[in-house]
Amino acid sequence: MPKTPDYFVGKTVVITGAASGIGRATALIFAREGANVFSADLDGAGAERTANQVTQNGGKAAALGVDVTDRAAVDAMVGRAQAAFGRVDFLFNSAGAAFRRAKFLEIDDELMDKTFDLNVKGTFYAMQAVVPLMLANGKGVIVNMASMSHKRGGPGASIHYAAAKGAVLTMTLGVAREFADRGIRCLSISPGPIETPFQAAANTPPALLEQFKNDVPMKRFGRPEEIGELVLFMCSDAAEYMTADTVYVNGGGGWR
Numbered sequence: 001m002p003k004t005p006d007y008f009v010g011k012t013v014v015i016t017g018a019a020s021g022i023g024r025a026t027a028l029i030f031a032r033e034g035a036n037v038f039s040a041d042l043d044g045a046g047a048e049r050t051a052n053q054v055t056q057n058g059g060k061a062a063a064l065g066v067d068v069t070d071r072a073a074v075d076a077m078v079g080r081a082q083a084a085f086g087r088v089d090f091l092f093n094s095a096g097a098a099f100r101r102a103k104f105l106e107i108d109d110e111l112m113d114k115t116f117d118l119n120v121k122g123t124f125y126a127m128q129a130v131v132p133l134m135l136a137n138g139k140g141v142i143v144n145m146a147s148m149s150h151k152r153g154g155p156g157a158s159i160h161y162a163a164a165k166g167a168v169l170t171m172t173l174g175v176a177r178e179f180a181d182r183g184i185r186c187l188s189i190s191p192g193p194i195e196t197p198f199q200a201a202a203n204t205p206p207a208l209l210e211q212f213k214n215d216v217p218m219k220r221f222g223r224p225e226e227i228g229e230l231v232l233f234m235c236s237d238a239a240e241y242m243t244a245d246t247v248y249v250n251g252g253g254g255w256r
């Protein structure tokens, strides 16, 4: 929670991947705090649904169908958010996917390229689009979605994805440190398994899902809201000395 009451009222967050899962939950949490929400996703109708839910709850929101692997589209997204609300204070890069599970020798160029285009370049483009605005404002916070998998390497199922999230972590560190004395903070979150459509999208087999759960001492998947509340905290004035790091949210698991 923020240190100052109403800290988020009238401020704007741009969220990629806002149609589903963690992005969507985070959009609703920021709206609860009075922030303007710019909901962006490849699934334009889904982004619209999230924005509609915000406005039905009395908040302000706009939506856009955006492919974050397209630099021009990402630039336009940030321009649209600035035009809609007159300011961009926060960026949450939640768009991401593992596409499919594959053993190391089965990872082909197409899977590697798609995984890096979405998770790494998508995050890179959005950060490059928003940093000039944040520099002009003298402040801003960027939160990127990494994954616990970067720590474990994803053996047997997701080395492509773990490596991409490792790159997200490293970019976050670099951006944070390059702009630390100009009011911009940049953080990443490294969750364990969270209950969203993500696993279905990656065709994760039931046995692997069970293995993920058993590896968590709390014996359950996390909920998307349990990540969204952390994004809110990171963007708030209660976390002003916090930058560059990743925060692990995993029910005690993932260190094996």
Ligand SMILES: NC(=O)c1ccc[n+]([C@@H]2O[C@H](COP(=O)([O-])OP(=O)(O)OC[C@H]3O[C@@H](n4cnc5c(N)ncnc54)[C@H](O)[C@@H]3O)[C@@H](O)[C@H]2O)c1
Pocket (backbone or CB within 6 Å): 016, 017, 018, 019, 020, 021, 022, 023, 040, 041, 042, 043, 046, 066, 067, 068, 069, 093, 094, 095, 096, 097, 098, 118, 122, 145, 146, 147, 148, 190, 191, 192, 193, 194, 195, 196, 197, 198, 199, 201
């Ligand atoms: N769910 C988990 O277990 C888990 C664990 C660790 C990290 N993560 C990361 O959290 C983030 C959010 O995942 P989630 O669990 O909410 O998954 P999700 O599948 O529910 O949501 C991902 C969203 O990203 C969107 N997206 C995909 N490609 C896109 C593109 N090219 N341009 C714009 N949007 C695109 C999808 O349409 C979807 O709405 C991802 O970066 C994911 O890698 C998830």
